[in-house]
Amino acid sequence: MPWDFKSDRPIYTQLIEQIELKIFSGEYPPGAKLPSVRDIAQEASVNPNTMQRALAKLEEDGLVITHRTSGRSITEDIELIKKAKNQLAKQQIAEFLEKMKLMGFEKTETLALITDMLEEMKK
Amino acid sequence: MNAIFECNNLKKSFGVNHALAGIDLRVERGRIIGLLGPNGSGKTTLIKLANNLLTPTEGSILIGGKKPGVETKKIVSYLPEKTYLNNWMRVHQIIEFFADFYDDFKPEKAYDMLKRLNIDHRDRLKNLSKGNKEKVQLILVMSREAELYLLDEPIGGVDPAARDYILETIISNYSDNATVIISTHLIADIEKILDDVIFIKEGKVVLTSTVDSIRDEKGKSVDALFREVFKC
Numbered sequence: 001m002p003w004d005f006k007s008d009r010p011i012y013t014q015l016i017e018q019i020e021l022k023i024f025s026g027e028y029p030p031g032a033k034l035p036s037v038r039d040i041a042q043e044a045s046v047n048p049n050t051m052q053r054a055l056a057k058l059e060e061d062g063l064v065i066t067h068r069t070s071g072r073s074i075t076e077d078i079e080l081i082k083k084a085k086n087q088l089a090k091q092q093i094a095e096f097l098e099k100m101k102l103m104g105f106e107k108t109e110t111l112a113l114i115t116d117m118l119e120e121m122k123k
Numbered sequence: 124m125n126a127i128f129e130c131n132n133l134k135k136s137f138g139v140n141h142a143l144a145g146i147d148l149r150v151e152r153g154r155i156i157g158l159l160g161p162n163g164s165g166k167t168t169l170i171k172l173a174n175n176l177l178t179p180t181e182g183s184i185l186i187g188g189k190k191p192g193v194e195t196k197k198i199v200s201y202l203p204e205k206t207y208l209n210n211w212m213r214v215h216q217i218i219e220f221f222a223d224f225y226d227d228f229k230p231e232k233a234y235d236m237l238k239r240l241n242i243d244h245r246d247r248l249k250n251l252s253k254g255n256k257e258k259v260q261l262i263l264v265m266s267r268e269a270e271l272y273l274l275d276e277p278i279g280g281v282d283p284a285a286r287d288y289i290l291e292t293i294i295s296n297y298s299d300n301a302t303v304i305i306s307t308h309l310i311a312d313i314e315k316i317l318d319d320v321i322f323i324k325e326g327k328v329v330l331t332s333t334v335d336s337i338r339d340e341k342g343k344s345v346d347a348l349f350r351e352v353f354k355c
């Protein structure tokens with residue numbers, strides 16, 4: 001997944017989201033060693049201090065672990081990753097449901113639409 | 124530790140033209156800073172003062188606590204707005220020249236970057252295209268291990284693909300406590316790699332902020348804010 005930044009939101013927030021996605025998708029698997037701050041910053045073409053702050057936030061959330069001697073790695077706690085992943089999914093679904101509501105759909109109608117679409121996609 | 128770059132009520136006039144009209148700034152170590160402002164706002168004048176190519180009319184400018192001079196040249200790597208290199212020289216001769224002149228110059232870094240950008244070190248400078256000439260100059264400047272890099276419009280003539288590589292080069296070549304000050308009009312290209320921006324207008328600082336607080340508070344990019352603030 002290439003790095004991609006929108007121009008109207010803080011780079012810091014976007015970095016956190018994109019690293020999370022890399023963790024959830026398995027691009028950065030549990031326990032994987034992360035490149036140095038400077039190397040990831042270079043890869044993403046972003047400021048190293050901003051990358052540093054983003055990693056510090058992920059560390060605070062437990063997704064990234066810092067070892068005293070050997071740099072950073074992704075947590076091995078698969079449950080924690082799963083939880084964070086589900087939380088993100090729920091957040092996305094909530095946003096989607098909110099939009100559907102604005103368009104005048106009842107929850108049951110929305111669900112029916114999704115079920116239909118999934119059926120269609122199977123064919 | 125003292126600030127790497129500091130100005131107090133810095134003024135520079137050319138006759139009746141007040142190019143800098145009282146600049147107060149303090150730039151810390153370990154940061155990448157965008158010096159942004161419209162044509163004629165005083166960016167080059169400020170950078171020249173920092174390199175002792177001009178002297179202040181009033182006020183002071185300090186580099187690591189010292190007045191610009193022989194001592195500060197050792198810690199400042201400067202990319203001027205206009206070329207100063209001898210056109211007849213071959214690229215590798217200029218590299219040797221730099222290596223002799225600056226203790227902190229790393230020739231292997233320079234050769235490495237030249238290779239990445241497909242520039243032949245045997246070519247004479249005068250035979251290179253405008254963009255490639257610019258790349259050579261920036262490579263020379265970034266191959267020093269300086270404490271302060273002053274880059275006056277480093278990527279203007281460079282194609283977009285090479286621009287990305289050059290930005291990566293800047294990120295990977297400055298050490299953790301070195302500071303890079305970049306004057307540029309290509310804000311959209313460069314803002315991702317900046318910590319802070321300084322907006323300057325008619326010789327005065329009108330805004331200093333981090334890139335992310337601009338995006339956070341205004342919901343727009345630095346580029347968009349610049350266009351708004353300096354609308355003609």
Ligand SMILES: Nc1ncnc2c1ncn2[C@@H]1O[C@H](COP(=O)(O)OP(=O)(O)OP(=O)(O)O)[C@@H](O)[C@H]1O
Pocket residue numbers: 137140141142160161162163164165166167168169
């Ligand atoms: N040597 C000089 N003699 C007289 N006036 C000068 C001299 N150098 C600069 N100026 C004037 O000082 C002002 C600031 O110029 P400066 O070159 O610092 O602007 P700048 O922000 O670098 O602009 P640009 O974006 O076009 O490079 C301008 O009005 C310019 O005409």
Ligand SMILES: [Mg+2]
Pocket residue numbers: 166167168204275
């Ligand atoms: Mg200029």
